[in-house]
Amino acid sequence: MPRWAQLTVLPALNLLAALLVTGFVTWMIGEDPWECLQLLVSGAFGSGEGIGYTLFYTTGFIFTGLAVATAFHAGLFNIGGEGQAYLAGLGVTLVVLAFDHTLPPIVLVPLCILAAMGFGAAWAFIPGWLQARRGSHIVVTTIMFNFIAYSLMLYLIGHHLIEAGSQNPTTREFGQASWIPAIHQVAAGMGISLPSTPLNLTFVMALLACGLFYLLVWHSRWGFQLRTVGVNESAARYAGINVSKTIILAMCVSGALSGFAAINELLGSTHRMNVSFTNGVGFVGIAVALMGRNHPVGIILSALLFGGLTQGGLELSFEKPVITREMIIFIQGLIILFCGALENLFEPFIAGLFKRKEDK
Amino acid sequence: MTDFAIGLNGICKRFGAVQANRDVSMNIAKGSIHGIIGENGAGKSTLMSILYGYYQADSGSITVDGREVRIRNSQEAIRLGIGMVHQHFMLVDNFTVLENIVLGAEGGLLLKQGLAKAREHLQALNRDYSLEVDPDAIVGELGVGLQQRVEILKALYRGADVLILDEPTAVLTPQEADHLFCILRALREQGKTVILITHKLREVMDITDAVSVMRAGTVVGNVRTADVDKEKLADLMVGRKVTLKVDKAEREPGAAVLDVRQLCLTDARGVKLLDDLNFQVRAGEIVGIAGVSGNGQSELLEVLAGMLEPTSGEIRYQGADLLQEKSSQPRAALYRKKGIAHVPEDRSREGLVKSFPMFENAILGYHDDKSVSKGGLYSRQALLARTRDFIRQFDIRPDNAQLRVGLLSGGNQQKVVLAREIHANPELLLIGQPTRGVDIGAIEFIHKRLVELRDAGKAILLVSVELEEILALSDRILVMAGGQISGEVAARDADTISLGLLMGGHKH
Numbered sequence: 096m097p098r099w100a101q102l103t104v105l106p107a108l109n110l111l112a113a114l115l116v117t118g119f120v121t122w123m124i125g126e127d128p129w130e131c132l133q134l135l136v137s138g139a140f141g142s143g144e145g146i147g148y149t150l151f152y153t154t155g156f157i158f159t160g161l162a163v164a165t166a167f168h169a170g171l172f173n174i175g176g177e178g179q180a181y182l183a184g185l186g187v188t189l190v191v192l193a194f195d196h197t198l199p200p201i202v203l204v205p206l207c208i209l210a211a212m213g214f215g216a217a218w219a220f221i222p223g224w225l226q227a228r229r230g231s232h233i234v235v236t237t238i239m240f241n242f243i244a245y246s247l248m249l250y251l252i253g254h255h256l257i258e259a260g261s262q263n264p265t266t267r268e269f270g271q272a273s274w275i276p277a278i279h280q281v282a283a284g285m286g287i288s289l290p291s292t293p294l295n296l297t298f299v300m301a302l303l304a305c306g307l308f309y310l311l312v313w314h315s316r317w318g319f320q321l322r323t324v325g326v327n328e329s330a331a332r333y334a335g336i337n338v339s340k341t342i343i344l345a346m347c348v349s350g351a352l353s354g355f356a357a358i359n360e361l362l363g364s365t366h367r368m369n370v371s372f373t374n375g376v377g378f379v380g381i382a383v384a385l386m387g388r389n390h391p392v393g394i395i396l397s398a399l400l401f402g403g404l405t406q407g408g409l410e411l412s413f414e415k416p417v418i419t420r421e422m423i424i425f426i427q428g429l430i431i432l433f434c435g436a437l438e439n440l441f442e443p444f445i446a447g448l449f450k451r452k453e454d455k
Numbered sequence: 456m457t458d459f460a461i462g463l464n465g466i467c468k469r470f471g472a473v474q475a476n477r478d479v480s481m482n483i484a485k486g487s488i489h490g491i492i493g494e495n496g497a498g499k500s501t502l503m504s505i506l507y508g509y510y511q512a513d514s515g516s517i518t519v520d521g522r523e524v525r526i527r528n529s530q531e532a533i534r535l536g537i538g539m540v541h542q543h544f545m546l547v548d549n550f551t552v553l554e555n556i557v558l559g560a561e562g563g564l565l566l567k568q569g570l571a572k573a574r575e576h577l578q579a580l581n582r583d584y585s586l587e588v589d590p591d592a593i594v595g596e597l598g599v600g601l602q603q604r605v606e607i608l609k610a611l612y613r614g615a616d617v618l619i620l621d622e623p624t625a626v627l628t629p630q631e632a633d634h635l636f637c638i639l640r641a642l643r644e645q646g647k648t649v650i651l652i653t654h655k656l657r658e659v660m661d662i663t664d665a666v667s668v669m670r671a672g673t674v675v676g677n678v679r680t681a682d683v684d685k686e687k688l689a690d691l692m693v694g695r696k697v698t699l700k701v702d703k704a705e706r707e708p709g710a711a712v713l714d715v716r717q718l719c720l721t722d723a724r725g726v727k728l729l730d731d732l733n734f735q736v737r738a739g740e741i742v743g744i745a746g747v748s749g750n751g752q753s754e755l756l757e758v759l760a761g762m763l764e765p766t767s768g769e770i771r772y773q774g775a776d777l778l779q780e781k782s783s784q785p786r787a788a789l790y791r792k793k794g795i796a797h798v799p800e801d802r803s804r805e806g807l808v809k810s811f812p813m814f815e816n817a818i819l820g821y822h823d824d825k826s827v828s829k830g831g832l833y834s835r836q837a838l839l840a841r842t843r844d845f846i847r848q849f850d851i852r853p854d855n856a857q858l859r860v861g862l863l864s865g866g867n868q869q870k871v872v873l874a875r876e877i878h879a880n881p882e883l884l885l886i887g888q889p890t891r892g893v894d895i896g897a898i899e900f901i902h903k904r905l906v907e908l909r910d911a912g913k914a915i916l917l918v919s920v921e922l923e924e925i926l927a928l929s930d931r932i933l934v935m936a937g938g939q940i941s942g943e944v945a946a947r948d949a950d951t952i953s954l955g956l957l958m959g960g961h962k963h
Binding site: 310319322323330 | 760786791797799820823832
């Protein structure tokens with residue numbers, strides 16, 4: 096099968112299959128699938144506000160998608176993006192709570208970003224080290240580290256970081272010095288009026304990260320070593336590449352990228368940390384990377400799909416009370432199932448079609 | 456008229472641009488040993504894979520016992536009574552012989568019943584063919600020769616009447632090979648048909664009744680063994696008079712570049728893989744290491760290339776012991792920077808990354824080279840320019856630097872590796888199986904390059920299981936057996952018989 100078909104026909108078919116099943120389920124609970132689809136799409140892309148929210152969600156997904164892809168190029172399946180983003184949030188929060196009344200934004204925000212990267216990387220370093228030096232399987236350790244991160248954060252927020260006198264497990268609001276400007280504010284500064292959404296400058300960082308990712312993976316010395324380790328460890332050893340160092344470093348970069356999802360959420364939108372701020376962004380990143388074939392362009396597109404689905408789904412559940420948030424998660428799950436886990440479901444069939452055409 | 460066990464008629468098979476089999480026809484008489492002989496890449500293995508159901512022929516037909524059949528997968532082949540003993544054994548190392556044999560044919564719901572029945576059957580087979588295999592031995596603990604017999608038993612247990620053996624002697628000592636041939640003769644006496652794939656003329660002459668010679672995907676001769684001699688077969692096989700002799704002038708070697716002293720390597724189970732090796736390789740000489748594969752040659756190469764840590768000993772390179780060097784980078788990288796180049800035995804697993812384009816493989820191992828990168832980023836121009844140089848100098852085909860290396864033929868892949876390693880202008884070249892899976896044209900080319908390198912005053916350590924190659928290239932020959940050097944011979948005094956004895960572990 097030609098490469099273009101592999102990159103376009105297959106994902107489209109997978110997406111279509113997921114939508115068909117969704118439509119069937121929607122019909123079974125007594126709703127009109129076509130109308131729901133229209134609501135979903137217009138909710139995500141039909142208005143300036145919808146687009147803003149969609150891109151806000153997309154931002155987080157791009158980062159966690161890049162995170163999964165980085166590890167994947169080194170032959171590692173990092174399931175721990177969620178926990179790494181979580182811990183990164185802790186780093187951000189600690190810095191903000193300590194300095195948001197003393198440091199100016201120009202210093203505080205970069206410091207927060209460094210903290211997010213550092214904490215995310217550190218949380219990924221441990222499974223990376225265990226894999227490289229002790230042979231523990233990265234899938235198992237990163238899954239476990241998600242749970243550890245969750246419990247740790249629950250404890251820290253509940254007992255130490257909680258706002259005095261509050262019943263909600265959340266920190267106090269961050270000082271304004273830590274807020275990353277929203278796109279509509281930046282636009283207003285340039286005299287352009289955009290609807291107010293949480294879409295913020297982290298989105299620009301996400302696009303920059305995609306460019307850097309491309310250079311790093313396909314054009315840099317380190318990327319060459321990373322990919323060599325990923326596809327052929329024997330060849331890497333032959334070439335004198337330090338395999339365990341490469342694995343550990345790949346995990347650290349992966350964790351640091353996940354950390355940006357926390358930046359987007361905490362400094363760009365909520366301006367306080369609560370226990371559930373990551374909200375599955377790390378897990379969606381796995382699907383984004385799979386569907387985007389670990390390439391930045393693919394990752395942007397699939398992150399956009401999942402971002403639209405999140406935003407459009409929320410709109411849809413406002414309009415149609417029958418379609419609950421769980422239903423949206425169900426749809427996301429189906430898409431992940433068809434585009435990720437069953438990625439090659441239709442491949443033999445399509446390959447057969449192409450072969451027959453070729454034979455003629 | 457003789458009964459034919461297998462008939463192949465006009466078999467064609469194409470892989471992309473490569474016509475692996477072109478109009479191949481042969482008849483294999485029942486109860487005979489039939490040799491299929493040809494150079495690497497002549498299409499023997501493809502043909503047998505078609506017969507065993509791994510591939511489908513593009514056209515042509517197969518008959519078994521005179522009936523035309525379609526073999527779509529190996530289960531169907533087994534049902535038709537065709538069994539195959541692969542070059543690489545398909546055994547589960549930590550299972551017993553018995554468990555391996557019933558694997559996939561357990562029979563019945565409970566393993567115990569199946570095993571009991573299998574044991575009886577197995578003992579009968581053992582007796583009939585004097586295989587001498589203990590059903591309760593753990594396969595991983597058996598020697599190569601015995602493991603091969605387990606494979607034969609496995610095929611017989613599944614009711615094979617036709618047994619295909621793919622290069623069965625590649626991993627055996629001459630003595631083990633003789634035992635194998637006894638077994639094959641016993642099989643023939645019991646009416647089984649044996650197809651022996653090989654590229655060794657001696658074996659064909661020794662044991663087969665008839666032989667089909669293949670060259671470049673076609674059958675160039677179906678003859679009775681009694682009617683031909685070695686020379687005739689060799690001519691058929693190669694299609695022209697080929698002397699593997701390489702033009703090589705006598706040359707006085709210079710100072711020792713590599714001086715190995717008391718080198719030992721013991722594995723985790725305490726087995727001595729390398730046992731007190733002492734030898735030198737001097738500038739301007741090719742030292743060949745002969746031996747049946749699996750006698751420590753691979754480990755020796757890996758130790759010298761820095762991929763394996765020896766247990767003890769010294770590796771003196773240009774006067775200094777490499778093992779005393781302290782460095783934060785992996786040894787393989789350090790040694791390479793010091794001028795030790797390495798063409799690994801297994802080029803597709805180690806020497807190349809098949810999914811990478813040629814221009815990336817051109818820097819594997821030399822990826823830190825400052826001349827192709829700036830500030831950590833590679834210059835695509837520089838990479839492509841270097842690769843095009845390789846393509847020109849080594850006549851690599853197709854001449855597309857962007858092509859994935861996995862799509863090249865074996866010979867061209869090897870040229871990529873060789874070009875890369877020679878480009879580094881090494882003082883010492885370690886080279887393993889330089890022409891394994893390489894077509895004849897490329898073999899001559901590669902041999903010429905190696906001699907050029909030697910004439911330029913470089914030291915070369917050559918490991919090969921092909922005696923002809925060792926004899927043609929080496930100035931001195933060391934023979935390895937059981938992790939030791941069992942003898943050293945000057946190339947002009949060496950012949951296959953004396954080397955064969957040394958390979959079997961007979962000390963000088």
